Amino acid sequence: MVNLLGSMLVLYCWVVAAILIFFLLLIGRFYEIRFHQRSYYQLMLVPIVVFVLAGVSDAFLVNDDWGNPVLDFVGQPWPDLLFLVGGLVLAVSCYSLFRMMMGSRK
Numbered sequence: 001m002v003n004l005l006g007s008m009l010v011l012y013c014w015v016v017a018a019i020l021i022f023f024l025l026l027i028g029r030f031y032e033i034r035f036h037q038r039s040y041y042q043l044m045l046v047p048i049v050v051f052v053l054a055g056v057s058d059a060f061l062v063n064d065d066w067g068n069p070v071l072d073f074v075g076q077p078w079p080d081l082l083f084l085v086g087g088l089v090l091a092v093s094c095y096s097l098f099r100m101m102m103g104s105r106k
Contacts, residue, residue, distance in 0.1 A: 007059040010055060011059040011060075013055070014051050014054070014059075015052060018047075018048045018051050021047050021051070021090065022044070022048060024094065024097065025042075025045065027041075027097070028041025028044060028093075029041045031097070031100060039100050040096060041097070044093055046085075046089045047087070047089050047090040047093075050083075050085055051082075051083070054082035054083050054086065057076075057078060057079045058076070
């Protein structure tokens with residue numbers, strides 16, 4: 001019971017992070033429609049999907065030798081790789097959106 005609760009809490013945290021990234025996607029979409037500048041807001045879908053997949057994998061699929069969920073942020077290669085890819089894409093797309101919103105100096 002405690003392992004299931006811990007797994008659900010880990011998954012809940014990553015779903016909340018995905019919802020916050022979705023709001024960034026909506027901001028990028030608004031700026032693209034309103035100011036007719038390409039914001040590449042569709043790239044925000046990559047971290048949303050990757051973080052939820054990595055959260056599910058980390059919460060339910062990654063188990064220790066006795067079959068209990070590890071519930072650790074670091075340790076297994078596939079969820080960690082998904083977190084790395086999602087974080088890099090999120091950082092680049094957020095910086096791009098920031099530069100577009102603040103107006104890049106030329």
